[in-house]
Amino acid sequence: MAGTALYESPLLRQVTGPALRPGGLALTERAVDWCGFSPGDRVLDLGCGLGASAAYMAGDHRLKTLGLDISTEMLAEAALACQGLPLVRADIQAIPLTAVSMDGVVCECVLSLADRPQAVLQECRRVLKPGGSLILSDLYLRNPEQSAPNFAGCGCLGGARGREEMEAIISAAGLELLLWEDHSHYLRELAARLIWEHGSADAVWGAWHGAECCQLQAARIAKSRPGYFLMIAQRKAEAVG
């Protein structure tokens, strides 16, 4: 069954605050520091949600950030919470920016929600300047051969892939992988906090997707060993034109 997207659920917001993902701003800070952006660099927050990362990068790193999201409701909240932050409503698979215009693109726990992740990555490459960085963090399956054919209705888990597949679609989009880090501890911490706040894994899963799919889906998901990664890729300089 189709459930409410977890990122739109009060279940998640109660635990993560406005970041709405494992790792929160600590992982954003790690990635931005690694990339070595300079103040004034233009960075797109793809799937910005409530604007927490875009506001953080603009404030703490003095980057010129732009938030993009498809959700009118989330953008309205972001506009209230992060006054002055440029925001645009658009599909992450059709970014309304000119080519070769961004020094960085941040895509945090969003790609796994996309119907066509390859299209998203091709759009990232298109808007990045040569040498520009794509910061990608998301769920992945540490045991992908154990995954079900699909986790229909599982939101971000439905789009989670194995590491090899992730690296392959990055390469296919014309991006060069520079960094891969496992941060599954952030996912464990988030899952633990959700359980702590809501009483049990079944309660969390049931509130998210409905009780009838709890046991079966939870067992399938556990076998696939979901984890969380940080990946940084670069638009290759030779790919200009």
Add this chain to the structure above:
Amino acid sequence: MNKDNIRPQDLEWICAKCGVNLEPAQVTVEYLGNEFVAELPRCPGCGLVLISEELASGKMAEVEQILEDK
């Protein structure tokens, strides 16, 4: 903070050392470097905290299992 950890009967316990009833109090529980804040029955005298069997074998056990990556 989770406030659903205290059942009425938990507050009927009397601390054997201090001889006073336990009271709801904000407590921080730590496991594998992660801190969780909850309201739990605590002795106002010595600070002893009561963790019910239901809590220990229920969501606490689930949280431990998740954090241990099992």
